[in-house]
Amino acid sequence: MRELSLNVLDIVQNSISAKADLITIDVEENTQTADFSITITDNGCGMTPEQIKSVKDPFYTTRTTRKVGMGVPLFKMAAEMSGGSFDISSTVNEGTKVVARFKTDNVDFIPLGDIASTMTTLISMNTDIDFVYRRCIDGKEFTLDTRQVRQILEDVPMNDVSVITWIKEFINENTQTLTEVQ
Numbered sequence: 001m002r003e004l005s006l007n008v009l010d011i012v013q014n015s016i017s018a019k020a021d022l023i024t025i026d027v028e029e030n031t032q033t034a035d036f037s038i039t040i041t042d043n044g045c046g047m048t049p050e051q052i053k054s055v056k057d058p059f060y061t062t063r064t065t066r067k068v069g070m071g072v073p074l075f076k077m078a079a080e081m082s083g084g085s086f087d088i089s090s091t092v093n094e095g096t097k098v099v100a101r102f103k104t105d106n107v108d109f110i111p112l113g114d115i116a117s118t119m120t121t122l123i124s125m126n127t128d129i130d131f132v133y134r135r136c137i138d139g140k141e142f143t144l145d146t147r148q149v150r151q152i153l154e155d156v157p158m159n160d161v162s163v164i165t166w167i168k169e170f171i172n173e174n175t176q177t178l179t180e181v182q
Contacts, residue, residue, distance in 0.1 A: 003113020004038060004102075007078060010071035011040050011098055012122055016129065018044025020095065024132040025119070027112065031138055034105035036084075041097045047090040055088065075100055081108040116171040119144070123167060124159040135175055142174040
């Protein structure tokens with residue numbers, strides 16, 4: 001995949017398939033140390049230790065529509081190729097946590113890409129699921145929590161065009177603010 005936001009989309013789809021109703025995506029960056037991490041946590045059905053081992057294998061999938069599952073192996077490969085690491089932990093009936101760490105100064109580091117479009121796609125297509133997106137750069141951060149957005153919107157649906165447009169602009173504007181030199 002040419003951008004990490006597509007890996008996020010794929011991993012979050014796994015969380016959705018695992019019946020999660022709360023999914024947290026944390027993207028942290030330290031420009032001084034060239035560290036970059038993506039952590040995806042869900043409250044889905046979780047996995048057994050055997051499933052955790054198997055999920056890293058591209059020839060393992062729980063889907064019945066195809067015989068391979070490339071999402072986790074590709075995410076793991078992207079992290080490790082950049083000099084980073086990959087970890088997945090899970091508890092049955094509690095949820096799963098995926099952590100991919102990258103080194104941004106490595107020639108094999110893949111950029112984050114259009115995370116705002118990824119988040120708006122996930123939110124608009126899964127209106128019954130809550131998402132928390134947190135972006136942190138050098139200690140400055142912002143958070144988008146759909147639970148808070150729902151409270152403000154009251155009866156306006158999360159997939160309303162104006163809401164999705166606002167969410168995308170919110171993510172892009174706040175990300176820009178984090179990268180501005182003070």
